[in-house]
Amino acid sequence: MPNVGSAHAKQQRGPAATTPRPAGFLFPLAPGCLSRLAPMVRKLLLASPRGYCAGVERAVETVERALELHGSPVYVRKEIVHNLHVVRDLQERGAVFVEDEHDVPVGATMVLSAHGVAPVVRTNADARSLRTIDATCPLVTKVHVQARRYAEAGYFVILIGHEGHEEVVGTMGEIPGQIALVESVEDVGKLSFPDGTKLAYVTQTTLSVDETLVVITALRDRYPEIRAPQREDICYATSNRQWAVKEMLDEIQVLLVIGSKNSSNSNRLVEVALTHGVRAHLIDDETGIAEGWFEDAEVVGITSGASAPEKLVQRVCEWFRARGVTDISAHRFVEEDIEFRLPVELRRELALAAEQE
């Protein structure tokens, strides 16, 4: 169980009797006595699993190791993962985030983000003699490989995903002209192919498990012969975090999802709660919390997206502790044991550096 249940609320002196009391904050006792905190809510439940996935761990460590090896600046194309705090921390350590490979000086080191890129990005990087380190999550690469295999076998590929997301841009760039994006059942209804077109589908890794199933069902109804990947493309981290939220929905009245606005898997966690009638809010950190959210809530659930560091969860717990909440526990404890090796280019460089020492 995470070490979150043993902390004690700070004792504070109560305000003067005439001072308006913020909801659930300080509970005034008799003069001379230490005040007790009247908890803002009765209990916090922490979802498990939550937070960093193996792909994010690997991507963040890639930038950190590249900085150790090469010093600042190390250029990173796009946000290495979709989290404001992670990006800020790495910026402070010398990473420079750019939108495009053309923004990287010739010959410099560039890390590709966990979301993956289209092959043209690697071609452009080679043309600029960039030292490229590819931190694409292996589970995104798996989807790219699958899409290429389908295309090579003569299939037209339907990608289920969100338009404009970097992962979608990268996957579509693998097989331009042989792939179409659908976001919804309505999009499936708009598809049209010449007779005899062989079809296959793949999905973005960070989608809603339930919504994707609905779209897949629509695809299968319309195209019974459509080829499906042997294994689900929605990654283990995305589906596990959605499962963990669903498991505690009966016990909570409000869910806080710690994650950035552009984090696809974090947004899906909010949707899971909303779909089941539980109020949910996406926050970058404790500064995004509004006290009014909990007026009629007894139990608040907390989870974090796959790119949100655990320290942000602890900061949110502290925010509640400061408002008298001492009952903080994991809903259950589920351990994920997936690890990915660092990118091969980086491992080679690290081995070389070790030899030279």
Ligand code: SF4
């Ligand atoms: Fe990889 Fe899934 Fe994490 Fe994305 S959310 S980086 S696909 S493990």
